[in-house]
Amino acid sequence: MAERPRSFQEIILRFQSYWGGKGCAILQPYDMEVGAGTFHPATTLRALGSRPWAAAYVQPSRRPTDGRYGENPNRLQHYYQYQVLIKPSPPNLQELYLGSLDAIGIDTSLHDIRFVEDDWESPTLGAWGLGWEVWCDGMEVSQFTYFQQVGGHDCRPVSGELTYGLERLAMYVLGVAHVMEMPFNDPSAPIPLTYGDVFRQTEEEYSRYNFDAADTERLFRHFEDAEKECRRLLEPEEMDPKTGKRIVMAHPAYDQCIKASHLFNLLDARGVISVTERQAYIGRVRALAKLCADAFVRTEAGGHGMGAAA
Amino acid sequence: MADLLIELLSEEIPARMQPKAAEDLRRLMTDGLVEAGLTYAHAASFATPRRLALAVEGLSDQSRAVREERKGPATSAPEAAVQGFLRATGLTLDQLERRQDKKGETFFAVIEKPGRAASEIVAEVLGRVIRDFPWPKSMRWGSGSLRWVRPLQSILCLLVREEGAEIVPFEIEGIRADNTTRGHRFHAPGEFAVTSFEDYEAKLKRAHVVLQAAERRDRIRHDAATLAFAQGLEIVEDEGLLTEVAGLVEWPVTLMGRIEEQFLGLPPEVLQTSMKEHQKFFSVRNPATGRIEGFVTVANIETADRGETILAGNAKVLRARLSDARFFWENDLRVAKSGMEEWKEGLRAVTFHNKLGSQWERIERIAALAREIAPHVGAEPDLAAQAATVAKLDLRSSMVGEFPELQGLMGRYYAEAAGLPSEVAAAADEHYSPLGPNDEVPVARVSVAVALADKIDTLTGFWAIDEKPTGSKDPFALRRAALGVIRLISERDARLPLQQVLEEGNLQAIVTATNSAADKLRRRKENPGIIKLDDVLGFGGYGFDVKDPKRQRVQDANDFLSRVLDGGADGITHFEGVMLENLRQENEARVADLLSFLHDRLKVHLRDQGIRHDVIDACLAMPGNDDLVLLVRRAEALAAFLKTEDGENLLQGFKRAANLLGQAEAKDGVEYSFGADPKWSEYDEERALFAALDAAEARIRPAMEQEDFGEAMSALAALRGPIDAFFTVAQINTDNQVIRRNRLNLLSRIRRLCLEVADLTKVEG
Structure with a gap:
């Protein structure tokens, strides 16, 4: 069993080294505002098509409605997820997962690890899968999903997805009661920094922005713009007249879909979307996600020209 | 003879699906085996979080051999007919037998199907069962196309005979059946081989797996009770939770902890719900105080520190959860004590239904209806209106936001905290009832008024916007609301001017x-x-x-x-x-449509209580049918009456009278309705019928005014003898037109009198 880690970043580094060692490409976070690690094209798009894939990465994620000005011990509007996606899902994925817990110092002979039914669905991505939430001594530490559909497409082969809520897991492993008190770097470093040193101020700033300051009219406009831009990017002929190559702009279009999704989250946090309108907005984002998925499977990375999977 | 043992090992099967899956495996496998010609003595199936298992005893070694004879065409038949017979039987000409038949020489096909080996049949049936397994939700994994509830990892399939165990040759999606399995995920992850069911169950136990769900349940129940008893406490029984928890562990290890002092002031239901919903904990009660003071959690592992780490972890999660709950409770109490204005405001912003306005508008409608209904159920109108106004405010409370199942109950707590009358607090809790056919109907009058108003508003509201139930679709549970109205009215004798109340509700909507x-x-x-x-x-x-x-x-x-x-x-x-x-x-x-919907539901409800639909129809056809209390009473009396011999015979007499009359009226083109006079009687029986009708009339009219249907029916019963006697001697259609007309008019008196009690023309038989 691995030594107990001493800081938030050490847990991240252990994951990077563990999953890297298991053959995953260690990617970097996607450079856009997303609600969860699943939105990274390395998950959403790469779960589509027949090409094998294995990636792991940290993804900063934003949930504007969860902002608590840095005061709540567990809730943050900006937090980190650790995300693993392997396609096709290997037969020993559960064992690999348990190995990752071991790697961050959770002794599975001393703790009660359980796989409790929890089916995952993302209405905005038109995606769903079956799996579990993983409990450690009664606390949910991960989400474990076998993707069945993304963007309305059946996943063939099926990807196995693991998502760890890094702050919560780290607080548990490090025995910290308030997220802001968690050591970010090693507590014995010359300049020891806590999670609060890094993020307390930004949590305050963004909470105020998310709840009160964001200009909703402008956000509505941005949403419409992103929606239009996404659709526009998928309209042209696949053949690029300048290079004479077949270039489907799936990723640029998907960026706009991500943007629309985040703008919707911001509008939601500002409380200007009613219950009935909510469904309509989610439907609009889902329509974009579906268009992007349709486009991605027409690209090389999406398995175009490979024929159907066996 | 052989015993069959099958185990399907997979990743974790959702607890809620395990019992049915085990049963489906048993049923589908044994049905398949029998259909293929095998017999067996006994079969049992098992489920744990990671495995489904089936043990069949006394399975025959081979299916029975079958010999089938089919008669074909005559040997002299045209070539095409013979070829057709060969195709149908799959034989060649030289394999056919020629036999002398009455009509000459005929072809016969004798087809012998030898018995098939059990292993071959098991493999075939198992493949089909796995592929078509009725999981409520299933999935694919990896590159395969097989569907199972979660990835299927290995299959054990053995035929056990005295001379040894045989692995059934079987493979599906690259998984080859074997004689091995694995134990507990952490205690005994290694593979081991088994030789029989007894061996399998015993080795599993050594590998920290309790195969039988009932045994896991018993163990948990016993251990939890022991832990609690040792500290002078008791477990709050929860069979549903027990079954679920037994489906989450292969090796139950029960651990008990105490709830921190700071949370003991929370209502017991809140503690219980929070612990159960979030963490699947059992609640532990102090019998002396009735308070929930502890929890029991069931782990899936034995640890070197005897569960200390696990218990500490669980306690920590519980602390976070209960801190939330306490925050909600204290916050809610503050709002409640300051008059709940904040919640009223909040409900103005919550849409009840896109076309039916906000929750607050809904509450105002319910309050108006409750005020109108109150006097008819013996409640004070102002109090009923006040109760209706308060009853749903807890929907806006933080606690109900977190635990929707506590709606109503929290309303009671908060109304009490606000110092409102106890009837108002009770109505908040009780006005959702009855929620189903077996749920209790409230007794308190104010609660009855609000419960009725709530359900009637739901019905009139959705009727106003054309959202009625169709076929199996009833997204707003309107049938349930209708049944609620029916049960409240009939079980609490609520003499409601229903038509008027429905009109009022509909106008508001x-x-x-x-x-x-x-x-x-x-x-x-x-x-x-x-x-x-x-x-x-x-x-x-x-x-x-x-x-x-x-x-x-x-x-x-x-x-x-x-x-x-x-x-x-x-x-x-x-x-x-x-x-x-x-x-x-x-x-x-x-409103007419809604009333007839209520009548339809009433029919279903009464039919469940053994009252025939035609009996109800006979009562529905009477005036004042929006008074459901009266309607039910009449139907009950009529149903009881028709079960007696007098009732049955009177019905026949009535039908005969009504038929004769109907035919005569159709033929003559007139309605015979009055003017029967005893002076035209030819027989004593005829005169006796006149007298009996006079006597019955004298009883029935006042009985009907008193709504005493039993008395009215018994008066009708007295007519049975005279009517029968009359029909025995008297001919209706005589040549004497005066006597004929008089008798028809006499029959019309029978008809009219019977119809005053119930529309017997609707009764079958």
Whole structure:
């Protein structure tokens, strides 16, 4: 069993080294505002098509409605997820997962690890899968999903997805009661920094922005713009007249879909979307996600020209 | 003879699916084996979080050999007929037998099907069962196309005989059946081989797996009780939770902890719900105080520190959860004590239904109805209205936001905290009842008034916007609401002017629907980008028939609304007027439709209690049928009456009288209704019938006024003898027209009198 880690970043580094060692490409976070690690094209798009894939990465994620000005011990509007996606899902994925817990110092002979039914669905991505939430001594530490559909497409082969809520897991492993008190770097470093040193101020700033300051009219406009831009990017002929190559702009279009999704989250946090309108907005984002998925499977990375999977 | 052992090992199977899956495996496998010609003595199936297992005893080694003879065409038949027979039997000409038949020489095919080995059949059936397994939800994994509840990892399939165990040759999606399995995920992850079911179950136990769910349940129940007892406490029984928890562990290890002092002030239901919903903990009660003071959690592992780490972890999660709950509780109490204004405001912003306004508007409608209903159920109108106003405010409380199942109960706590009358607090808790056919009906009068008002508003509301249940679709649980109304009225003897109350409810709903539509139009006018015209038009309740197949009227409505929107504020006001008028005109028809829906549900309800539908029809046809109490009483009395011999015979007499009369009336083109006179009687029996009718009339009229249906029916019963006697001696259609007319008029007295009690023409038989 691995030594107990001493800081938030050490847990991240252990994951990077563990999953890297298991053959995953260690990617970097996607450079856009997303609600969860699943939105990274390395998950959403790469779960589509027949090409094998294995990636792991940290993804900063934003949930504007969860902002608590840095005061709540567990809730943050900006937090980190650790995300693993392997396609096709290997037969020993559960064992690999348990190995990752071991790697961050959770002794599975001393703790009660359980796989409790929890089916995952993302209405905005038109995606769903079956799996579990993983409990450690009664606390949910991960989400474990076998993707069945993304963007309305059946996943063939099926990807196995693991998502760890890094702050919560780290607080548990490090025995910290308030997220802001968690050591970010090693507590014995010359300049020891806590999670609060890094993020307390930004949590305050963004909470105020998310709840009160964001200009909703402008956000509505941005949403419409992103929606239009996404659709526009998928309209042209696949053949690029300048290079004479077949270039489907799936990723640029998907960026706009991500943007629309985040703008919707911001509008939601500002409380200007009613219950009935909510469904309509989610439907609009889902329509974009579906268009992007349709486009991605027409690209090389999406398995175009490979024929159907066996 | 052999015993069959099958185990399907997979990743974790959801607890809620395990019992049915085990049963399905047993049923589908044994059905398949029997269908293929095998027999067996006994079969049992098992489920744990990671495995489904089946043990079949006394399975025959081979299916029975079958010999089948089929008669073909005559040997002299045309070539085509012979070829056809060969194709049908799959034989060649030289394999056919020629036999002498009555008509000459005929071809016979003798087909011998030898018995098949059990292993071959097991493999075939198992493959089919796995592929077609009825999981509520299943999935694919990896690169395969097989579906199972979660990835299937290995299959054990053995035929066990005295001379040894045989692995059944079977493979599916690259998984080859074997004689091995694995134990507990952490305690004994290694593979081991088994030789029989007994060996399998024993080795599993050594590998920290309790195969039988009942044994896991018993263990948990026993261990939990022991732990609690040792500290002078007791477990709050929860069979549902017990079954679920037994489906989450292969090796139950029960651990008990105490709830921190700081949380003991929370209502027991809150502690219980929070622990159960979030963490699947059992609640532990102190019998002396009745308080929930501890919890029991069931782990799936034995640890070197005897569960200390696990318990500490669970306690920590519990602390976070209960801190939330306490925050909610304290916050809610503050709002409650300051008059709950905040919640009222909040409910104004919560939509009840897109077309039926906000929750607050709904509450106002319910309060108005409760006030109207109150006097009829013996409740004080002001108190009923107050109770209705308060009853749903807890929907806005933080606690109910977190635990919706505590709605009503929290309302009671908060109403008490606010110092409201105890009837008001009770109504908050009880007004949702009855929720089903077996749920209890409230007794307190104020609660009855609010419960009725709530359900009637739901019905009249959804009727006003044309959202009625169709077929199996009843998204707003309107059938349940109707049954609630029926049970409240009939079980609490609520003599409600139902027709009037429904009209009132419907008018209120129409006004809200109109306001809500106009509101939408105003918002659309202000912000055209947000609400599309289609959203506004997307319902029938505006009096525009959007279901019109030609959509002609939708077009009309679109044009109309465009004009409304271009017409400034006045345009919308005008629209409101038109819509309200449209809906008003349909009010009567709507209420009649809703009443007949209630009657239909009443029929279903009474049929469940053994009263035939035709008996109910006979009562429904009587005036005043919106008085459900009366209706039920009449139906019960009639049903009881028809079960007696007198009743059955009277019914026959009535039918005979009514038939003869009907035929005569049709033939003569007149209605025989009065004027029967004893002086035209030919027989004593005829005169006796006159006297009996006089006597019955004298009893029935006052009985009906008293609503004493039993007495009225018993008066009818007294007619049975005289009617029978009359029919025995008297011919109706005699040549003497005066006597004939007199007898027909006499029959009409029978008919009229019977029909005053119930419409017996509707009764079958």
